Amino acid sequence: MSSVLLTDIASLVTNDPSAGPGVLGEIPDAALAIVSGRIAWVGPARGGPACDVRLSAGGGAVLPGFVDSHTHLVFAGDRFGEFTARMAGRPYAAGGIATTVAATRAAPDEVLTAHTARLIGELRASGVTTVEIKSGYGLSVADEARCLAIAHQFTVETTFLGAHVVPAEHAADRAAYLDLVTGPMLAAAAPHARWIDVFCDRGAFDADEARAVAVAGQQAGLGLRMHVNQLQPGPGAQLAVELGAASADHCTHLTDADVDALAQSTTVATLLPGAEFSTRAPYPDARRLLDAGARVALATDCNPGSSYTTSMPFCIALAVREMGMTPAEAVHAATAGGALALRRDDIGVLRPGARADLVVLAAPDAGYLAYRPGVALVAGVWQGGRPVL
């Protein structure tokens, strides 16, 4: 197994406070060594070990690959018409999900797989090296199971979201749908899923319903993550903390008590500014969460209804412009923050032993992702020690 020394790195983001200063643990004029797909060494360029292969980062910044901890990649169809209507003044409603459910159910596996692969390719090109994928557009036992099986071909971070909305055919009997989600659907989904998720918000599920789904998933051995407080204030964020969720996602409308609860927990507040951008909604206040001591992640929320972006650099730029984050905090949230939201310590960090998942930028500092919005700065992507872009 050959070793690689990557050098000519203007600034290396380690996310390891012991390696360098600041939230990013940055090392200027750095190099890193990769052996067997893992980071073997990081440090100043002059101190690198002998390796079989020596490659140049071209004087760019190097950072951990982005960890996109919240996506809905397995679907068919689009909702461009809904987007256009919304931009002309119609607000976003969770009910629009039904359009995608119908298209997804009607699509053969090959179509769903090919479409997911295309979006995975977009994510990788924008620097994502780990992606979480939720189900939630099947909403039947068979369709949730097949969507998760497809997702599982692309990532180990799969999430069962049968409790996305109540599908139309169950509208008259929500309790029966919850029995399905927590019974046969969960049983069919669990073999393909690491996580369970529930959308606790207006138009989706209330606190009692969300608790029932979450607890059933945990009893089936799944980790918990939740969609909370996207559309209005509500009980979701504190419920996520109470139940020990790895992540409370959206967190757009939080009370002081919600912020305090998150700050005193290990639950990560995963912010999804692509959704606020594409639904013209107010952005979550990342500054308030960070100042309170909460852990914050950024993710794309890639989905056809409310956030059809695959660009973590775009989300970083929004987080700085709109959410009060510094460029360094936004980069940290998109890498180490995402890893924490997935309870992973082998990614989102570049220190000896971590996976060699990394991004090379055509820019001297990771903060250029905010300084140069919309520009394709990702010049190289490595996964498990191999260049994939």
Added chain:
Amino acid sequence: MSSVLLTDIASLVTNDPSAGPGVLGEIPDAALAIVSGRIAWVGPARGGPACDVRLSAGGGAVLPGFVDSHTHLVFAGDRFGEFTARMAGRPYAAGGIATTVAATRAAPDEVLTAHTARLIGELRASGVTTVEIKSGYGLSVADEARCLAIAHQFTVETTFLGAHVVPAEHAADRAAYLDLVTGPMLAAAAPHARWIDVFCDRGAFDADEARAVAVAGQQAGLGLRMHVNQLQPGPGAQLAVELGAASADHCTHLTDADVDALAQSTTVATLLPGAEFSTRAPYPDARRLLDAGARVALATDCNPGSSYTTSMPFCIALAVREMGMTPAEAVHAATAGGALALRRDDIGVLRPGARADLVVLAAPDAGYLAYRPGVALVAGVWQGGRPVL
């Protein structure tokens, strides 16, 4: 000279109202023919003429190449530190331009040329096929002339902006600097420039000063474009109209009288949302201008201080999210609008006789540029009938 038929076009944006419905004159399921670098024919896919070569657009949308009518590409250095400080709360001031002036004056021609070429490459990759480039970081006779000579290697749309700010060495005698700009500097710049521009705003030049610069440029045979009303309300927009400027750029702070004046003129309001994004300033109200009947363009304003983006798709997405434009209006402003701002009728439109400058998207509708923000949807770029990406 071979002819090319480009087919498998899901939606062809012609910007020609006689070719199809809507502001974009869209033809669904279309084809277009190119002969000798010009559009020879557009129409339904089944009606295309016989051509030597037949190529597929892959079922994507095709639109005119973007016309970026406002950039400051010739400079050295960056202002990442200023950006980071501003995101932490310091407002944008035009005085920061002095940092770039010092770096640009110190840079050899080869460095400026190589850096400009790199930014041109970014612009092309994001679909720009015509770019305007301003001087304005030289601010001496020799440096303005050499920056324009460098710009002229890349485009015919070059603009003399000696009246960007008063440089530090002339701060004690503004009148002397104006004499320089309207005298020897103009004489040295004019052979390399098509346009003259002046920054009429707080911290830059007042109405009398701006008028003197504009009139001197016009008397030297240059067309007029002006930076106006970016930082605060002021006389710039109406002065641009009065003097017959092709474009009044920024237009962030307009009174009703300003909007009326623009609407009753042929002066295009060129909006630059990248600047508001990166200075965290309020966005211009495109809806108000469009509803009043004004002509609107979108451009990147690419510069290291206030808008270091080269992405017209990013500007389109911002225009829809923040400025009240529909996706179609934003696409029109970034193509036909830019052409109008440069008083060109051979670009920004796909009709017989126009230059074959076009973009092929990996998406079925040009509106996806707003629906899928941050995503690299530009799959192909043609300039003068030749694929360049």
